[in-house]
Amino acid sequence: MCPLTIENAPLSRLCIHTITTKPWSIEEAASQYATAGVKGITVWRDALSGRDIGKTGRMLRDSGLSVVSLCRGGFFAFQDKVKREKALEDNRLAIEEAHQLGAPLIVLVCGADPAQSLEDSRKQIRDGISALIPEASAAGVKLAIEPLHPMYADTRSAINTLAQANDLAEELHSPQVGVAVDVYHLWWDPHLEKEIRRCGQNNHLFAFHVCDWKTPTLDMLNDRGLMGEGCIPLKKIRSWVEDAGFDGFIEVEIFSTEYWKKEQWEFMESIVAAYEKFV
């Protein structure tokens, strides 16, 4: 398939992460997304603060939005055992929140501790996810391992390639556990096409996140680009993801100090336009 000629993604598959429009409350986001014809929302946990979670889930569905996932669980890796236990508790809380909200999936940013080796962090990640499987299963909530860009290997995730995430999901071997593919983290990887195919064959391709990589990138965390602003081959990667059998929501997850400063409804119009043109 020639990536330059694939059809545009339909608006019905667009999902926006609440953090993308961080200045909005979840109520404002729901109203604005729905008005713009967006059909999916991924909820960041901070957006639920102080709210009745079950009621918020109903409000989202009543607005015509599918709750795609809850962001985020994870951060399993700590040299300190007490911190690891606290992380597990927090993940159990996330599973409960996802259940109440009606979110079928939790995205896992797996964690890393610069005070220990990556190998130790990876073992703790595996043990942490493994410990959560029974509760996730009972709650009807799936868990998606999100490999993060290697520039986050010190503190955010010791899982930095799709191959590693695929290996881990295979090893854990549970219908509850799969992988989230985020173009920002993975676009550079020479094995991306092959590993997306493998992920799909394993039925582990649970989520697909998009944004863009800007040149220059001024901040390692909060300078993500709007689709089309950067160098990520979005249509090509989407074609790989779809060839691998994925037909779920395409989630726009942009952390951007610059965009958070703008009028959010203007930004959201740009998101919809960029999605229709570049994804």
Added chain:
Amino acid sequence: MCPLTIENAPLSRLCIHTITTKPWSIEEAASQYATAGVKGITVWRDALSGRDIGKTGRMLRDSGLSVVSLCRGGFFAFQDKVKREKALEDNRLAIEEAHQLGAPLIVLVCGADPAQSLEDSRKQIRDGISALIPEASAAGVKLAIEPLHPMYADTRSAINTLAQANDLAEELHSPQVGVAVDVYHLWWDPHLEKEIRRCGQNNHLFAFHVCDWKTPTLDMLNDRGLMGEGCIPLKKIRSWVEDAGFDGFIEVEIFSTEYWKKEQWEFMESIVAAYEKFV
């Protein structure tokens, strides 16, 4: 071999890159490095500006310093053909400079152009290096492909893992072409040990660069840490490099706005101390 018990690296193998002490002229750097007992210098091309290169090389050797390499060639990847030709010219000039200086090696930062695919950039990199082999051979200068961290895949290098660099060096199959292993770029890679072994078996391990990855890293380019300040397992990686047969200079390459602001002789004392303790 247990990495925690390996012997410290001897001072006789310490090399410093001129850019590490950027505020110093090359003449000051030579004098200060030699006084501190440093035996190797890697010369960045900007340090040669306005100088007689042959004479500068003799000055370095007369100071008791081995010229380890010239930094840097590369930047082969451009969508624009004219720019690719200019890049080749500049690399030919670098080979001539290395020859005059008496540097046996040029480090290649291979380049990337966000206006084109990584695959196109990689092809141009391969073609660029291939075109230089005859001249490098005639000048007695080797070329080291330096894989760069994936956070530089947009503009600096489309070669982002040691596996890719090894593949490329194997494909080019010339005694002139090998690889530079820099811990800053590669420490996160789950295949690093295996690929270092392969690099050594191929006789392609031409250079070894050290520094550290700080938490937090405040700038993607100029916030590298002094050895011991971060999370890179330096002794472990050195043990892999030495098990792979490398016994050359260990090169300290630190870009740091913070350190460039300090008294450079104090910084250099810290480098020597950190090298003796953490490498």
